[in-house]
Amino acid sequence: MNSEVSEKKTIGILYDRIRWEEKEISRRLEERGASVQMIDGKLQVLSLDTPEEAVPAVVLERCVSFYRGLNIASVLEAQGVRMVNSAKVLDICGNKLATSLLLSRHNVPSPKTVVAFSAESALQAIESMGYPCVMKPIVGSWGRQVVPVRDRETAEALIELREQQGDSIQSIFYVQEMINRPPRDIRCITVGENIVASVYRYAPADTWKTNVALGGHTEACPLTRELEDTVLKASRTIGLGVLGVDVMEKQDGQLLVHEVNGTVEFKGAQAATTNSIADKIAQYAISADKEGLAAEPSVREIEAEA
Amino acid sequence: MVEAECLECEAKMKINDDVVVGEIISCPDCGADYEIASLNNGTVTIKVAESVKEDWGE
Numbered sequence: 001m002n003s004e005v006s007e008k009k010t011i012g013i014l015y016d017r018i019r020w021e022e023k024e025i026s027r028r029l030e031e032r033g034a035s036v037q038m039i040d041g042k043l044q045v046l047s048l049d050t051p052e053e054a055v056p057a058v059v060l061e062r063c064v065s066f067y068r069g070l071n072i073a074s075v076l077e078a079q080g081v082r083m084v085n086s087a088k089v090l091d092i093c094g095n096k097l098a099t100s101l102l103l104s105r106h107n108v109p110s111p112k113t114v115v116a117f118s119a120e121s122a123l124q125a126i127e128s129m130g131y132p133c134v135m136k137p138i139v140g141s142w143g144r145q146v147v148p149v150r151d152r153e154t155a156e157a158l159i160e161l162r163e164q165q166g167d168s169i170q171s172i173f174y175v176q177e178m179i180n181r182p183p184r185d186i187r188c189i190t191v192g193e194n195i196v197a198s199v200y201r202y203a204p205a206d207t208w209k210t211n212v213a214l215g216g217h218t219e220a221c222p223l224t225r226e227l228e229d230t231v232l233k234a235s236r237t238i239g240l241g242v243l244g245v246d247v248m249e250k251q252d253g254q255l256l257v258h259e260v261n262g263t264v265e266f267k268g269a270q271a272a273t274t275n276s277i278a279d280k281i282a283q284y285a286i287s288a289d290k291e292g293l294a295a296e297p298s299v300r301e302i303e304a305e306a
Numbered sequence: 307m308v309e310a311e312c313l314e315c316e317a318k319m320k321i322n323d324d325v326v327v328g329e330i331i332s333c334p335d336c337g338a339d340y341e342i343a344s345l346n347n348g349t350v351t352i353k354v355a356e357s358v359k360e361d362w363g364e
Contacts, residue, residue: 018328040328066361141363243364261364283332
């Protein structure tokens with residue numbers, strides 16, 4: 001290998017389904033002079049004893065399947081690969097209970113939550129929260145099975161349905177207070193210590209969920225000092241990386257962090273953001289093997305310059 | 307632009323030149339989803355795409 005080639009940095013992108021985000025990150029990495037190695041998570045056979053020599057020193061985890069991404073990240077990390085995000089961060093973000101526990105322990109404002117561990121005690125958990133409340137699975141995304149529970153009959157039906165699914169994780173009942181919020185929430189994307197995008201996500205007409213995957217649309221959201229502080233505190237609490245921090249606004253203006261995403265989708269956020277989110281991620285990945293990642297301007301600084 | 311044949315309904319699926327391995331295409335006739343398995347000098351191979359599972363998301 002000649003010196004020119006060896007100096008060119010290679011960044012891996014671990015995927016199982018190529019979306020717009022993966023193509024965009026790949027394009028931006030190449031624009032920044034890096035080589036990109038696409039790693040199909042579905043085809044990996046990893047030995048715990050023999051390090052994968054073919055895997056680059058830095059790999060961006062971009063799997064759609066949470067368990068696949070997490071477990072491959074764990075193995076590669078053990079072999080010395082710098083995973084973005086780390087397996088630990090992925091693990092926390094993929095589990096709503098683990099996320100809530102950390103946020104609560106570090107006084108990051110988040111919705112009041114109770115959890116029950118069987119159908120038998122689930123109704124008690126729901127009634128202790130009071131109606132209406134929200135029931136969510138602890139693993140899952142895109143708003144799947146996130147349900148507003150407005151009365152006892154609905155609660156009983158939902159618990160019965162969960163029970164019948166036969167999957168043990170469905171017997172973990174994670175119940176949150178219903179926040180009286182506008183028909184939107186806020187998605188902030190953090191890359192390291194910087195907020196690179198801040199958008200409102202509006203629920204589609206006649207629905208309650210704001211997920212872009214369900215048809216919600218985005219608009220730019222001003223990054224207030226309070227929002228910045230809340231989001232960065234949440235990111236630091238989870239462990240930093242490339243994160244999607246979701247925030248709700250209470251009627252009295254208080255901000256509550258309700259979710260942190262570890263394999264963030266940002267096509268919706270990009271539609272309402274001037275700067276390239278993918279490029280910020282590319283830049284972060286390229287400098288990720290160094291001690292102390294290069295500081296990048298935050299949205300606030302970018303806006304101030306404009 | 308290359309073409310692939312839907313394994314379900316045999317419709318011809320047009321594949322854009324900028325497609326990459328790992329990307330998902332859908333049959334315009336029956337809606338079946340396929341993953342681009344390989345691309346070599348204008349020949350493309352496809353395989354049935356994985357379907358959404360409980361742990362999918364962000």
